[in-house]
Amino acid sequence: MRRSLSLLVLLALAGCQTAPVGDPTELDGPMFGAKKETSFYMMPEKGDLRLRDIATVARVIRKHRTLAAAEKELLRRSAQMQFNGLIALEIQRLEPKYEPLKAAARRSLPPEQARKKVAEIERDQQREALKNIAARMGENIAVPVSSGANKSLMAFASVDEGRLEIADALYEVDVPVAKLPAKSAISGPKGEVAALLSDDVIDLPSSPGNP
Known part of the structure; x- marks a missing residue:
């Protein structure tokens, strides 16, 4: 101690x-x-x-x-690829938060509506990932x-x-x-x-x- x-x-x-x-x-x-x-x-x-x-x-x-x-x-191209990699990792880290929402949409909605809803949820996930990276790196x-x-x-x-x-x-x-x-x-x-x-x-x- x-x-x-x-x-x-x-x-x-x-x-x-x-x-x-x-x-x-x-x-x-x-x-x-x-x-x-x-x-x-x-x-x-x-x-x-x-x-x-x-x-x-x-x-x-x-x-x-x-x-x-x-x-x-x-x-720019090389740096952008590295930056995109950080975003991709953050998207993956957020998957436990967003996957249940996607699964619920697939279960409860007709196929066409489910696809649109899942695409909307994925956009939210990407936006949050970018926001988190921006908060960490400035x-x-x-x-x-x-x-x-x-x-x-x-x-x-x-x-x-x-x-x-x-x-x-x-x-x-x-x-x-x-x-x-x-x-x-x-x-x-x-x-x-x-x-x-x-x-x-x-x-x-x-x-x-x-x-």
Whole structure:
């Protein structure tokens, strides 16, 4: 019991602390960035982990370059597939809530009406899944990118009704993107907090003009 209480006290202290650390140009330096206070957030006691509960573990240190239109589209498609996968998993998680409603419609209604009712219930399920993902991740999404020798690149996207829109530039962050833990939060180019889309790094082919 004493050990449990001591652990809780330490966690509470950790949840309130801030600390300036590191050199902003040193990519192998401390994970929490450099010369800037980093906030730490406590895990919720119950329920889903949400963006506000997550510590910012990487931040933009400079703009790398502007993306070509074809590169933006490649990143958008890849990121959209990952985002759609999150929604699909959430739909599956909600199935125990909605399947009894679908089953009741199939039992109690004529076939044509049942099909329409089930389709309506499925739309409600999809809307709730999207709402839950949006609540967890927010409107700003960080998309980890690898290109050539540079392993610390991040693209950023906004989310509108489940559709991702990639911003015009790639940025360098102060942590190699492959080392970022899942469910990280990234401090973006304007200081906004962006949820890491996934730990699946998108490979962007380099060209002579775009390292």
